Amino acid sequence: MLHLHADNLSVERGTRTVISGLSFAAKAGEPLLVVGPNGAGKTTLIRTIAGFIKPSAGTIALKGDVGDRDIGERCHYVGHLTGIKANLSAAENLAFWATFLDGGTHDAIRDRVEEALSLFGLGALADYPAGLLSAGQKRRLGLARLSVAGRPIWLLDEPTVSLDAASTELLARLIEEHLVGGGLVIAATHLPLGLEEPVYLRLGAQAAADPSAEEEQP
Amino acid sequence: MLHLHADNLSVERGTRTVISGLSFAAKAGEPLLVVGPNGAGKTTLIRTIAGFIKPSAGTIALKGDVGDRDIGERCHYVGHLTGIKANLSAAENLAFWATFLDGGTHDAIRDRVEEALSLFGLGALADYPAGLLSAGQKRRLGLARLSVAGRPIWLLDEPTVSLDAASTELLARLIEEHLVGGGLVIAATHLPLGLEEPVYLRLGAQAAADPSAEEEQP
Amino acid sequence: MSAFLALLKRDLTLAVREGAALGTALGFYLVVVAMLPLGLGPDLKLLSRIAPGILWIALLLAALLSLARLFEADHEDGSLEVMATAPLPLELAVAAKALAHWISTGIPLALMAPVIGLMLNLDIALTPALIATMLAGTPAISFLGSVGAALTLNARRGGLLLALLVLPLYIPTLIFGISAIGFAGVAQHGFGASFLILLAISVASMAAAPVAAAAALRLQMS
């Protein structure tokens, strides 16, 4: 089973140390929700796990049935930006990412894309230029990437931004399916996401110093 | 005494009519707070009054002891952006705006700038490049413009963004002084601003349709 | 101090503090001119013959590309909106900014031209004429360019599009600038006529361009 261990992790941004001496473990099947006030370092942590930022000290290691590829290539990173091109249709956008991230025959990709689009309620909009979609629809199209290419680790940075209630619900189901399938999910969020038994990782000085803050947080 | 009258005002953005058939009056001495949900057209209204946007129908007129200058030149517009140059010191930034907006002798301007800086708690940072200031300090420097150049009308778009409680309090005092001196203040805001007897102008379909919304709003 | 002078002074101060902008423009000028002999072969006679034309065209490009950011910073940080509500008409504010660009970039480029011309084996006797014509012509470059900069403020593909829009407007300046230098080698009185036309173009564009640029800016603020 997959484990992700962070050991004594410190990360600097500019001249400030944003995360210092953080240790935690994420296990397959258990969603890890990273919470904390603005500027606490949630985004920084997610990007460090994805490999964009090199920690100034400490290690992040993946244990379990791992090949030789590094963490970055075994994870889906979904940040604030959607990676959607306005001048490609919704289906073309998704087909590109399916091919780029995973590969497969033309037909297999078409099927996966169709399935993902209808899953996210975008079936009817498949052939529209993505530029015409509303903010929430664009966001869903970005999330549909999660289901067209299989990756064991999902790193989500505030995935519910601009999503309506139904889509949030859908995302929660998708995350749970992924967890049941032995996947690992780490999400930075201000909202509970509607997951069943999340594990919380609290960041930020206030959260650590003031235990009453725990009630405020989801 | 100054009056500002808007009569049957309609404003279009892109293809949508954001404001339609709006009439209101703002009197000197009474702060007019424009409130409403996101996208209700608050920013649009403020910018229309400032003269950046031409209304598609209706008029805005200024009555009272007015010269021949139009509304735009008799108002301070303070929007989301601060108009601060990172490579000028805080004092240089303010001195530029004082000269540009109002003029006066070198010494008079220096005195006004010093006074405004210390009023906004930036006296100690006067000679630092403004680029080093934090978001809140930059914002205060932007607001200091209000007090280095006298203008009868203040148009403020969410002036308290990134301000801490003390600065918000200071701004409220400043607004009240301006009102007492016969000035006119129109502010778009989500917060009460701490003013004594504000007049509310509610925008947006929900606010109009649902009277219970009135309680929710400040 | 008047509002106009205050803006001029601010833009010049910023140009000095962000000195790299001028450095980049001068570097670009140098590089573009230096590529020519590499492309044309090191025939010194040929080079010295085409030198004035090349120096002018490269100067146009360098000035133009450095203009791309003329209004961008003021647009991004909101200064432009405050300027639009000031007693000084926006046209004059545009003029002050274009003038600051001329002083901070046009003049240094013009003064550097003869030095760079050494690489093209430019006849040293032409130096005064070259500098004089360039000083007379560069105001037109800054002012006409300000119209392009205002029009492309919100467009992607800044540099290329700006060049496409504005370079055709520079053609009269180019023609008379070069013909003045040509005459300087031969007859003083031909030089005078071309030089006066050059000045006239600069003065005309100083009068007309700010109106167009201010209109373009107003449209983009609404």
Next chain:
Amino acid sequence: MSAFLALLKRDLTLAVREGAALGTALGFYLVVVAMLPLGLGPDLKLLSRIAPGILWIALLLAALLSLARLFEADHEDGSLEVMATAPLPLELAVAAKALAHWISTGIPLALMAPVIGLMLNLDIALTPALIATMLAGTPAISFLGSVGAALTLNARRGGLLLALLVLPLYIPTLIFGISAIGFAGVAQHGFGASFLILLAISVASMAAAPVAAAAALRLQMS
């Protein structure tokens, strides 16, 4: 279809749908070349002599300025980050994008060159040599330029700075491109040698540039 081809196809599709980019580059090429006879006077012999050099240099500038946005869109919409976590090494993704730029801009510019050359009275017999050398040399332009585009992704003063950084890297391409055309007029075997060097430069930059560009991109994602 492999990831490399998928990215290549996507960028080409986008280039076709956003046709204005190519149009602007071609327009710029045309305008810059058209200014030359105005600057140098209509001496047809002189013009036809310097035509290949001018066509090459203007092509360098047009291609370069159109490269300024190579990574910008992917950076702004987050695609670059997703690409960085894909199985395809970022180096190859950069190579696919540079290749798409070559196909969508480099080739059209190279094919347009002889047509634009007509304005400079270019010897028509040189057309095949001109097109051949330009097709052989433009990959180096796209790939070396991608390094500059990656380095200036977050920089103010895009176009000018990019040109200053990258034009010096283009000098070998320019020298051998021109010398090949020069030989084409005289002896076929000199042409062959220069042409091969040109190809070698292109191949070398195709191998080396993506490494540097990918490193620059990674630094900017952290």
Next chain:
Amino acid sequence: MNPMQTLTQRLANPTRFMELSRAVLPWVAAGAALFIGYAMYLVFFVAPPDYQQGETVKIMYIHVPSAWLAMMGYAIVALSSFGLLVFRHPLADVSAKAAAPIGAAFTLAALITGSLWGKPMWGTYWVWDARLTSVLILFFLYLGLIALRSSLEDESLAGKLTAVLALVGVAILPIIKFSVDWWNTLHQPSTGFTSTVDPSMRTPLLISAVGFTLLFIALHLKGMQNEILRRRVKALRLAEVARGDRLASAGAE
């Protein structure tokens, strides 16, 4: 602990570097003044004119050291860049940043003195041969390094990206060095001055070269000190600004 490591660690620490360089700098500067002064004495009062070039050979005593230092400067920038990108050495960026303008100045000096030598020797200030062109490209590279660094807001990112550019450009050094051998040009081939040049000219040249190299080192050390101070000032100011914010919000509560 092995002594090598301690030395690196000592140098890696900016405070230690400040102490060490403060101690060394006066000696380097004095050495530079001595050597340069003696070289100039030899050049103007002792060294003979060249049988071919006459007195213009005096330009050699500043031209050749400038050209060498132009290349050495780039080598320092490139090595520092390597140190920054690979070892993340905290002083490497400071060193690269300080060396670039000094190298650019010596490159400019080599170009100007070379041009002024070229007019009497070759009849023109400038020819487009391989050596001269490659030095000009070196100058452009320096300009590019300085321009790129100054147009990025984030200083640590600026340092790293500039380092990438410096490493991309390092190919210019062998090109300059061997250009005279690869293509026949007007310019003097590198002789290394071991055999062909008469000792009466070789000695002053070597002394002059040592003097200007010491000057380069002194300027580089001083420039690094200045840069370290600048970063400290900036850090202090940022801290003060942050503290001002905290006080303001504390006062409000």
Next chain:
Amino acid sequence: MNLGPHAAFIWASYGAFVVIIVLLIGWTLFDGRRQARALADADRRGLRRRSADTTHERDGK
């Protein structure tokens, strides 16, 4: 000293060289002074601030 027919070039090149070197040295020294002054100023402010801080905190408690 007789520098022959090309004395002007020799003087010009030495002159240009001296100008460049003097500018370089002068600017480096000037920058050093400036940074040292700024650092002294920042230190002084830092001390004053910090002591002001502590009094502020004592007042608060």
